Amino acid sequence: MKIEEALKSIHSMGITTKTVINIMYTSRIIEEEIVSVLKPYDLNIPQYNVLRILRGQNGQPANLSTLQERMVDRNSNTTRLVDKLIKKGWVNRSVCKSNRRKVEILITNKGLEILKELDPITDQNNEKILSNISKEELEALNTTLDTLRTF
Amino acid sequence: MKIEEALKSIHSMGITTKTVINIMYTSRIIEEEIVSVLKPYDLNIPQYNVLRILRGQNGQPANLSTLQERMVDRNSNTTRLVDKLIKKGWVNRSVCKSNRRKVEILITNKGLEILKELDPITDQNNEKILSNISKEELEALNTTLDTLRTF
DNA sequence: ACTGTACATTTGTATCTACAAATATTGTTG
DNA sequence: CAACAATATTTGTAGATACAAATGTACAGT
Numbered sequence: 001m002k003i004e005e006a007l008k009s010i011h012s013m014g015i016t017t018k019t020v021i022n023i024m025y026t027s028r029i030i031e032e033e034i035v036s037v038l039k040p041y042d043l044n045i046p047q048y049n050v051l052r053i054l055r056g057q058n059g060q061p062a063n064l065s066t067l068q069e070r071m072v073d074r075n076s077n078t079t080r081l082v083d084k085l086i087k088k089g090w091v092n093r094s095v096c097k098s099n100r101r102k103v104e105i106l107i108t109n110k111g112l113e114i115l116k117e118l119d120p121i122t123d124q125n126n127e128k129i130l131s132n133i134s135k136e137e138l139e140a141l142n143t144t145l146d147t148l149r150t151f
Numbered sequence: 152m153k154i155e156e157a158l159k160s161i162h163s164m165g166i167t168t169k170t171v172i173n174i175m176y177t178s179r180i181i182e183e184e185i186v187s188v189l190k191p192y193d194l195n196i197p198q199y200n201v202l203r204i205l206r207g208q209n210g211q212p213a214n215l216s217t218l219q220e221r222m223v224d225r226n227s228n229t230t231r232l233v234d235k236l237i238k239k240g241w242v243n244r245s246v247c248k249s250n251r252r253k254v255e256i257l258i259t260n261k262g263l264e265i266l267k268e269l270d271p272i273t274d275q276n277n278e279k280i281l282s283n284i285s286k287e288e289l290e291a292l293n294t295t296l297d298t299l300r301t302f
Numbered sequence: 303a304c305t306g307t308a309c310a311t312t313t314g315t316a317t318c319t320a321c322a323a324a325t326a327t328t329g330t331t332g
Numbered sequence: 333c334a335a336c337a338a339t340a341t342t343t344g345t346a347g348a349t350a351c352a353a354a355t356g357t358a359c360a361g362t
Binding site: 214215216228229230231247250251252253254 | 309310311312313
């Protein structure tokens with residue numbers, strides 16, 4: 001469905017406005033899909049992203065600021081987000097010995113396990129989401145988005 | 152900046168996951184930009200969208216459900232969103248006479264004025280956001296996103 | 303007219319987010 | 333080393349969001 005049909009009120013808008021809305025709208029649709037996959041695991045998207053970032057550390061701890069740098073959604077309240085993950089036993093947090101202002105956050109085995117369980121499910125979900133666009137379009141889309149962000 | 156550099160932890164991910172994240176990440180960046188433009192007007196994105204939808208009605212009132220259909224962010228709490236706009240004097244709301252379950256929402260002159268003031272600013276902002284991608288890429292991007300959503 | 307069902311919106315509540323201010327630690331400079 | 337600035341995180345709080353339940357209205361079948 002073209003964006004004009006999906007959101008009837010944008011008919012009269014210029015191509016730029018339409019495109020900007022199209023990106024945000026498509027993003028929302030994708031997010032809804034991902035949320036519905038994560039929900040049974042009591043995870044929201046930012047929490048899931050943090051877990052994946054921590055796994056990417058390969059045993060090295062991350063401090064809050066590195067976590068924030070690597071998050072999709074940078075403005076979220078990372079301390080409290082990590083609190084939630086600690087409560088679930090998926091990460092732990094300790095004060096950094098070399099610089100007591102910093103904090104060291106590590107994913108636990110339980111956290112790694114939940115990710116391992118989720119991997120095939122989210123991979124499949126992402127493939128479903130992108131199933132109707134070709135490999136070439138995929139590459140072009142990424143290039144366009146990367147270029148876009150240099151504005 | 153390529154998405155791999157922007158979010159270092161996605162290096163090891165497959166093209167589909169990477170693309171999905173790229174869309175959400177780019178959308179966030181765009182939203183931040185729009186938010187900063189709307190903020191001085193005490194408007195957030197969903198409120199602004201509702202105002203534009205109401206203007207698109209050309210004098211005809213919209214009821215809540217039509218409003219929701221046409222919103223980018225469908226799950227938001229539209230009653231309370233409209234409450235905010237009423238408080239600011241930009242819309243008014245009345246019970247629909249032919250069907251008292253429904254509600255009729257209309258943009259006020261004051262609401263139209265604020266939109267008119269915002270039009271050039273947001274247009275310019277959207278053009279800035281998309282300034283680095285060509286007309287052809289723009290068209291291709293819209294096509295790809297429209298196709299994507301048919302999954 | 304009465305009953306049940308569908309529809310349209312509102313409300314309650316828990317959670318999440320944004321933003322600013324507070325706290326705590328480290329580094330720098332006279 | 334005292335004073336001040338810089339860094340890193342946490343906390344307070346107001347506002348926004350998601351989801352379910354509640355409210356109020358219309359309609360269809362009997």
